[in-house]
Amino acid sequence: MTGSSTRSVVIVGGGTAGWMAAAALARxxxxxxxxxxxESDAIGTIGVGEATIPALRIFNHMxxxxxxxxxxxxxxTFKLGIEFAGWSGDGSRYTHAFGTIGRALGLVPFHHYWLxxxxxxxxxxxxxxxxxxxxxxxxxxxxRPDLPSGIAWAFHFDAALYAAFLRRHAEAAGVERIxxxxxxxxxxxxxxxxxxxxxxxxxRVAGDLFVDCSGFRSLLLGETLGTAFEDWSxxxxxxxxxxxxxxxxxxxxxxxxxTAHPAGWQWRIPLQHRTxxxxxxxxxxxxxxxxxxxxxxGCNGAPLxxxxxxxxxxxxxxxxxxxxxxxxxxxAGFMEPLESTSIHLVQSGIARLLEYWxxxxxxxxxxxxFNRRTEAEWLAIRDLLILHYHANARPEPFWQARRDxxxxxxxxxxxxxFRANGRILREGDExxxxxxxLQVLIGQGVQPLGHHALADAIPPxxxxxxxxxxxxxxxxxxxxxxxxxxxxxAHCAAPVSKAx
Numbered sequence: 001m002t003g004s005s006t007r008s009v010v011i012v013g014g015g016t017a018g019w020m021a022a023a024a025l026a027r028x029x030x031x032x033x034x035x036x037x038x039e040s041d042a043i044g045t046i047g048v049g050e051a052t053i054p055a056l057r058i059f060n061h062m063x064x065x066x067x068x069x070x071x072x073x074x075x076x077t078f079k080l081g082i083e084f085a086g087w088s089g090d091g092s093r094y095t096h097a098f099g100t101i102g103r104a105l106g107l108v109p110f111h112h113y114w115l116x117x118x119x120x121x122x123x124x125x126x127x128x129x130x131x132x133x134x135x136x137x138x139x140x141x142x143x144r145p146d147l148p149s150g151i152a153w154a155f156h157f158d159a160a161l162y163a164a165f166l167r168r169h170a171e172a173a174g175v176e177r178i179x180x181x182x183x184x185x186x187x188x189x190x191x192x193x194x195x196x197x198x199x200x201x202x203x204r205v206a207g208d209l210f211v212d213c214s215g216f217r218s219l220l221l222g223e224t225l226g227t228a229f230e231d232w233s234x235x236x237x238x239x240x241x242x243x244x245x246x247x248x249x250x251x252x253x254x255x256x257x258x259t260a261h262p263a264g265w266q267w268r269i270p271l272q273h274r275t276x277x278x279x280x281x282x283x284x285x286x287x288x289x290x291x292x293x294x295x296x297x298g299c300n301g302a303p304l305x306x307x308x309x310x311x312x313x314x315x316x317x318x319x320x321x322x323x324x325x326x327x328x329x330x331x332a333g334f335m336e337p338l339e340s341t342s343i344h345l346v347q348s349g350i351a352r353l354l355e356y357w358x359x360x361x362x363x364x365x366x367x368x369x370f371n372r373r374t375e376a377e378w379l380a381i382r383d384l385l386i387l388h389y390h391a392n393a394r395p396e397p398f399w400q401a402r403r404d405x406x407x408x409x410x411x412x413x414x415x416x417x418f419r420a421n422g423r424i425l426r427e428g429d430e431x432x433x434x435x436x437x438l439q440v441l442i443g444q445g446v447q448p449l450g451h452h453a454l455a456d457a458i459p460p461x462x463x464x465x466x467x468x469x470x471x472x473x474x475x476x477x478x479x480x481x482x483x484x485x486x487x488x489x490a491h492c493a494a495p496v497s498k499a500x
Contacts, residue, residue: 007033010207012182012197012220014039016159017329017346018213019166020059024350025211026173027063029357035174038197038205040181050159050269050276051079051256051340053431054098054152059347063169071492073165074157075272078254078484080133082340086260087444088393094443095255096339097130098152101435102470108454110470111438115422115451117463123442126470129153131478133255139481149477154340156256156269156276178205185224193324194220209358212327216334218317221327227317229333235386235408236314238264238336242291243278243308247301254484258338259298262286262396266298267337272494275301280336285398312336316378319371324362326353326370333378338388341381344431348377373429380430383411384440391415391444415446422448 081097102110124130128150142149180199188195196206212220221227257268264281279295316333328349356366389402417423424434
């Protein structure tokens with residue numbers, strides 16, 4: 001850092017990560033900071049992350065973005081959760097729904113009462129979001145201001161349109177965009193920090209702090225600073241994906257679908273103007289041609305473009321902040337979009353960067369704390385993804401190998417705790433709540449032997465009434481909502497364009 005009163009921030013790379021960073025820094029940094037973003041129109045973006053989790057609502061709100069305007073600009077729809085189909089064999093399905101399931105009673109989470117009662121019906125009978133998703137309904141207001149709805153929502157949207165939307169927002173707030181391809185990176189001879197990036201045309205862009213949003217290449221953190229990559233493919237061996245857009249499907253389902261296949265899984269994301277489809281697979285078990293054929297056979301609409309292949313290795317850079325460089329998005333690492341966490345990891349990285357924003361000098365303690373918390377978040381998300389693969393009941397060799405592979409110790413501890421008495425370990429500010437872990441554990445067939453002893457305090461008749469009330473509430477909330485399509489038409493329908 002220069003120690004001057006004006007901070008110069010250079011963001012390398014645009015796309016969703018780059019423009020999220022630019023918009024957030026422009027919103028929260030003092031006015032004496034100069035923010036520049038370098039990108040090249042000649043370099044494409046990955047753009048497969050079109051599904052999100054509810055935390056993105058906070059990000060947009062903090063930027064002052066109107067939700068309906070955002071959805072119109074990005075061809076967005078609402079998302080109440082993720083439906084997982086076939087993970088315990090063909091015909092099986094469950095939902096990782098947003099929001100609450102029942103309500104706690106005293107010190108004891110709701111699911112312990114459900115377990116004590118012998119697991120009557122389905123766990124998701126007590127989830128308003130799951131009930132609304134299954135019925136194809138959505139509303140922000142369920143018509144009973146005296147009672148909480150129990151739902152939360154996220155979005156599906158076109159990632160390229162979101163980046164363009166944020167670009168307009170950021171440039172209006174003073175961010176400078178510099179067009180050009182980077183030809184070299186200059187480092188300080190004494191500190192080893194990044195001093196500048198060089199662009200075509202003998203241009204030099206210097207800065208105090210650099211934000212690496214260069215995608216898989218990881219130009220600054222990986223290539224220039226040599227930060228090692230921690231490979232997680234022994235836990236998550238899928239290494240290929242193919243994406244293809246297809247014609248819009250009606251009705252627009254208010255959830256993402258993740259369908260297991262013999263060597264991985266396939267996604268379906270409903271947007272207003274099209275449907276996003278993709279297949280994730282292990283190349284050791286499925287060829288690219290076979291994967292493409294399976295993807296196209298599983299699409300319900302006509303393809304709107306050629307299938308787009310993607311190769312990846314699951315893992316992360318061992319540190320996301322090194323010297324005066326912080327990496328966000330794919331430059332920091334990659335985890336398949338099974339739980340729609342890619343955009344959230346950008347968001348949380350930005351929030352953490354702002355929390356540890358440096359003063360006139362870079363402090364090693366701040367950087368260490370940033371990296372420690374970043375690692376904890378990535379590991380917790382990694383473990384939830386591994387759980388999907390480890391606790392499966394499919395017969396194919398790929399899935400048998402995933403079932404037989406020992407989970408990391410951190411996940412093994414969570415599994416042992418839940419199998420004993422239904423307890424769910426959640427530490428610090430990790431992303432997924434106890435209710436999120438609960439749904440994946442139960443949905444994937446992990447069954448506890450017991451329940452919290454304090455759940456035995458309620459008399460049997462009161463227990464039955466307590467569970468019945470939760471089911472009634474969830475069903476009533478869903479029933480009061482309009483159809484998802486109707487809500488979009490009334491509030492946030494995108495203008496019909498030729499591209500649609």
